[in-house]
Amino acid sequence: xxxxxxxxxxxxxxxxxxxxxxxxxLLSFAGQFFYFLESVQEQEVxxxxxNNRIHEIVGPGVYSDVGIFVSLETISSQAIPFTxxxxxxxxxxxxxxxxVVSGDIFRxxxxxxxxxxxQWAQYRGIxxxxxxxxxxxxxxxxQSMKVCVGDRTFDNNIIGTSRDELRNCIDExxxxxxxxxxxxxxxxxxxxxxLSPAVQAALDAIVQSRLETEKAxxxxxxxxxxxxxxxxxxxxxxxxxQSRIQEQTRQQIFLAQLxxxxxxxxxxxxxxxxxxxxxxxxxxxxxxxATKENELLQAExxxxxxxxxxxxxxVQAQADTALQDxxxxxxxxxxxxxxxxxxxxxxSALTDTDKIIFTPEGTxxxxxxxxxxxxxxxxTGGQTTVPATADxx
Numbered sequence: 001x002x003x004x005x006x007x008x009x010x011x012x013x014x015x016x017x018x019x020x021x022x023x024x025x026l027l028s029f030a031g032q033f034f035y036f037l038e039s040v041q042e043q044e045v046x047x048x049x050x051n052n053r054i055h056e057i058v059g060p061g062v063y064s065d066v067g068i069f070v071s072l073e074t075i076s077s078q079a080i081p082f083t084x085x086x087x088x089x090x091x092x093x094x095x096x097x098x099x100v101v102s103g104d105i106f107r108x109x110x111x112x113x114x115x116x117x118x119q120w121a122q123y124r125g126i127x128x129x130x131x132x133x134x135x136x137x138x139x140x141x142x143q144s145m146k147v148c149v150g151d152r153t154f155d156n157n158i159i160g161t162s163r164d165e166l167r168n169c170i171d172e173x174x175x176x177x178x179x180x181x182x183x184x185x186x187x188x189x190x191x192x193x194x195l196s197p198a199v200q201a202a203l204d205a206i207v208q209s210r211l212e213t214e215k216a217x218x219x220x221x222x223x224x225x226x227x228x229x230x231x232x233x234x235x236x237x238x239x240x241x242q243s244r245i246q247e248q249t250r251q252q253i254f255l256a257q258l259x260x261x262x263x264x265x266x267x268x269x270x271x272x273x274x275x276x277x278x279x280x281x282x283x284x285x286x287x288x289x290a291t292k293e294n295e296l297l298q299a300e301x302x303x304x305x306x307x308x309x310x311x312x313x314x315v316q317a318q319a320d321t322a323l324q325d326x327x328x329x330x331x332x333x334x335x336x337x338x339x340x341x342x343x344x345x346x347x348s349a350l351t352d353t354d355k356i357i358f359t360p361e362g363t364x365x366x367x368x369x370x371x372x373x374x375x376x377x378x379x380t381g382g383q384t385t386v387p388a389t390a391d392x393x
Contacts, residue, residue: 079104095154098194144173
């Protein structure tokens with residue numbers, strides 16, 4: 001009974017193992033016919049296969065496909081850093097040096113899809129394996145280093161700007177070699193040049209000798225420079241003194257010019273003042289002349305008026321004289337009329353309150369106060385009339 005149970009258990013275990021193996025085989029076989037939601041990262045390039053041939057090269061994203069022998073593989077576009085060290089490189093002049101070269105390896109990107117299709121079958125491992133790519137590039141870098149160093153002398157490899165020329169040579173040579181496998185090298189540098197102890201000692205001696213030679217030359221140049229400096233100092237003092245004298249002369253000339261300009265300005269002001277005075281004088285003379293002309297015209301006008309008035313007065317006088325002459329003629333021809341006029345004049349000269357006193361001829365009248373008993377008196381206010389006489393006052 002126990003034996004049967006054991007056999008049954010063994011059978012179940014065998015069935016489970018066979019089922020698992022079958023499932024694995026089935027999944028493995030089924031994986032040849034589809035892939036689902038396979039991702040291509042940002043730093044990767046995807047290669048889609050159908051019938052074990054490249055169907056399409058795609059960029060970052062998520063992809064699915066169904067078919068016969070379909071698959072998706074990726075190539076990283078990240079840089080692979082590498083460093084190469086070679087201590088046994090012979091220069092053109094048979095000197096031994098060493099170099100250290102480093103840089104970054106880049107595999108084909110999406111823009112180089114035709115190159116990937118062309119080179120995939122040969123360099124799939126280099127595209128997929130960082131270590132394999134780095135090893136291959138290191139070997140090619142050593143070859144490039146030997147070529148570039150061997151074409152140059154010792155000095156042209158390690159001194160001054162020759163280091164930059166050496167780096168450019170290795171960069172160009174290495175990129176030409178890796179281009180055949182679809183790779184490129186960037187950021188290549190030569191951080192270190194390795195010298196053997198003997199070469200280093202010889203180089204130090206050369207440097208020391210060069211420094212001593214340069215020091216002697218520098219001392220000589222220093223002496224010459226000091227002499228030149230002293231001469232330059234003396235010349236400078238002379239130039240300074242000459243400049244000072246020239247500046248003083250220039251200032252004096254400038255001040256003389258300013259004084260001349262000031263005098264010219266004063267002369268212009270004086271001339272302008274004189275012109276203004278002459279203009280004022282001419283204006284005053286014109287006013288005076290006009291005034292005199294006006295006065296002369298006024299005098300002439302007054303003279304004409306006076307002449308006219310004189311003529312008028314003459315005519316008036318002649319008219320008055322003619323009247324008097326006519327009256328005189330009348331008086332001369334009619335004396336009775338003259339006496340009548342005298343009487344009338346005397347009569348009209350008396351008023352009601354006047355008194356007439358008759359005095360002897362040849363006497364002077366005295367003050368007479370009218371009153372009772374004062375005679376002879378004549379009342380002029382009455383009807384009595386006193387004949388006028390020649391002796392009456």
